[in-house]
Amino acid sequence: MAVARRTSRDLRSESRLIVVRALLAAGESTRNALAEDTGLSPATVSAVVGDLLKYGIIAETGLLNGAVGRPTTGLRANPDRGRVVGVYVEDRYLEATVFDAGLGRLATVAATAAEPVADADGVIDWIAATLGTALERAQADRGDVLGVGVLLPGGMQRPVKARAGAPDAIWLHLDRLRDRLGLPVVVDNPLKAIATAELWLGAGRRSADLVTANLGVGVGAGIVQDGAVVRGATGTAGEWGHSLLAFEGRRCQCGRRGCVEAYVGIPGVQRTLAEAAPGHPLAAGPGDHAFIEALAAAADAGDPAALAALERTADYLGAALADLVAVLNPEVIALTGMTGWLRREHLLALVRRRVLEDAPGDAAAGLAVELSDRSGMDGIAAIALERFMRDIGLVTTRVLPAL
Amino acid sequence: MAVARRTSRDLRSESRLIVVRALLAAGESTRNALAEDTGLSPATVSAVVGDLLKYGIIAETGLLNGAVGRPTTGLRANPDRGRVVGVYVEDRYLEATVFDAGLGRLATVAATAAEPVADADGVIDWIAATLGTALERAQADRGDVLGVGVLLPGGMQRPVKARAGAPDAIWLHLDRLRDRLGLPVVVDNPLKAIATAELWLGAGRRSADLVTANLGVGVGAGIVQDGAVVRGATGTAGEWGHSLLAFEGRRCQCGRRGCVEAYVGIPGVQRTLAEAAPGHPLAAGPGDHAFIEALAAAADAGDPAALAALERTADYLGAALADLVAVLNPEVIALTGMTGWLRREHLLALVRRRVLEDAPGDAAAGLAVELSDRSGMDGIAAIALERFMRDIGLVTTRVLPAL
Known part of the structure; x- marks a missing residue:
């Protein structure tokens, strides 16, 4: 699409949005804290808070006692x-x-x-x-x-x-x-x-360059660069699940071969299990949410094939995330979706290790790879x-x- | 990095930059044509042109006779x-x-x-x-x-x-x-x-979402999204050459295995030739600019191994570019660097075909893949x-x- 231009009116509107986001993320705040959180001037915050109060988008919560000085008026998004x-x-x-x-x-x-x-x-x-x-x-x-x-x-x-x-x-x-x-x-x-949720309510509070990697039966990414969700020319940006992990590798449900999703999506995890342990009881049946939970439970119970399949998946996932780091250099990767299996610390550590190993140069030096509950x-x-x-x-x- | 805020002063400054870019790209233009090209209001263009004339950044070129109406004053960037x-x-x-x-x-x-x-x-x-x-x-x-x-x-x-x-x-x-x-x-x-050059002087004139894929001994991408060069959190965005083409594939000079660069960089092309035709005279020696020119010349002269290596490379390149399309959904991919071998129309057609085949959904439907002479x-x-x-x-x- 063509380059969008901004006007002074857009700036005021942008500031309102920034303040609403900061309040939603903070729960409760004050004018001074909002100025600090957002980088907007205290005068701008005051004006914007006035607008938002007038329209009932935010509400005052009474006097808060700060660490120093006199009490200040608390603010929050107005749920009512x-x-x-x-x-x-x-x-x-x-x-x-x-x-x-x-x-x-x-x-x-x-x-x-x-x-x-x-x-x-x-x-x-x-x-x-x-x-x-x-x-x-x-x-x-x-x-x-x-x-x-x-x-x-x-x-x-x-x-x-x-x-x-x-x-x-x-x-x-x-x-x-x-x-x-x-x-x-x-x-x-x-x-x-999902990228919007993370930007408004999650890692977006501390970083303007982040990626959400959504894991499930399908796999995809939400990209935030310089504080804005990346959409691409026709709105399809983020189809990381259909970027290459392995040239001429596994057939993906999309028709192409070797996609990230064919390895990291839940049916891909089942295929990894089936390749290593063809007779495993979990290797047949639907590759769905219940499968991945059962696989993780089996690994917890000491099933070596289940554990190996999850470790292999963590390795694939780390390699695939490293590609996002190479191309986009985010400060945070938030893993969302069906991430229950990654709540085992050693599996998440495997993911992180592979990302660090595979990312070019020091692109991943300051990177956080974390789980997030935020959803679409x-x-x-x-x-x-x-x-x-x-x-x-x-x-x-x-x-x-x-x- | 933290989210950058904008002020009204930034807007005026941004408009100046937009007008200078438009003039540099157009060569010669007029106030009216600049307003049309940039989407800025005629009043803004007039004010900005005044600023730029005052500082000598642009110059008037005399009266131009338009298709209709009275002559208008021409403008250009001031080379002197x-x-x-x-x-x-x-x-x-x-x-x-x-x-x-x-x-x-x-x-x-x-x-x-x-x-x-x-x-x-x-x-x-x-x-x-x-x-x-x-x-x-x-x-x-x-x-x-x-x-x-x-x-x-x-x-x-x-x-x-x-x-x-x-x-x-x-x-x-x-x-x-x-x-x-x-x-x-x-x-x-x-x-x-390179991304900046393409944004100012090339495809950026018609699209705000573009990618430059720079080919040579090394391989990398410049990313423009929504009219701005994507830098990432620490400035390393664009290292597409070190994203995966083939999991556990060829060893890359960066130390990792399977990087795009190991297949699409010039030494990678030589390796493709050497794998298919180990005794080929071009399969030994430095994998440099002279090699790829010699390989292309050999292909032109009917050498089937040389032709096959270039066709295979075009296929790799298309698959690797499709990953950029999946993740970023650009409107234009400008191929820059040592692209002499791609000036054979059937090779560029192979690249385009593979991009279209591999890109998810209709992400590549409106995509232009073209050669560009613009440089870093x-x-x-x-x-x-x-x-x-x-x-x-x-x-x-x-x-x-x-x-």
């Missing part, structure tokens, strides 16, 4: 400003989470379908019903909903017939979804949403909140690929 | 504003190029040393002497030099003993170099400089010019990793 809803859509799985406006989770409803739901009307009905249930569960009025964020995988995957399903139906019929819900709807890719759902809620701030004129900068 | 010098430093090779302030090349002097020059005093003497010769050749006064840009490879390579040489000596003694030359000196990595020398001259504009207060934004 309204509700935002995050929705995650797959062919046979749907999840809706209601957040307060401070991005606290209030209720989650998950639904599964026996058959893939692929036609647009069916998907839209399904979303509307699940969202309704989630709002009930959260005791939230529809009138309080500031916005809905929809996480749509696909739209950027190799289009093969077997994958054309619910997500694709939504990409094609956003207007109908919006009309049906009667609410502002924003859409983004899970990788970008947190990120899409943040994006929906940002969209709301834009709707009421508090934020003017373009941030969204689709709305 | 002064001179900038680009310097490229290797252990045994030094090059100094004098540019006018419109980034036109006036003279180049190259020097080689029989032995590697590694001590700081020796390197500094060598640079001072070569720069002096180049200024003489360009009939340029030292007093006219606005700045010197030094391209330093290394500083971001795996530090092995054999590589500690001239570039490292300079990284460690920048202050002494500056004192000795008595001129403003700016330093950058060749990959970032053009980029470092641009950076030195930008540094000069900063010194005189025309540009305030931080752009440089070292000075």
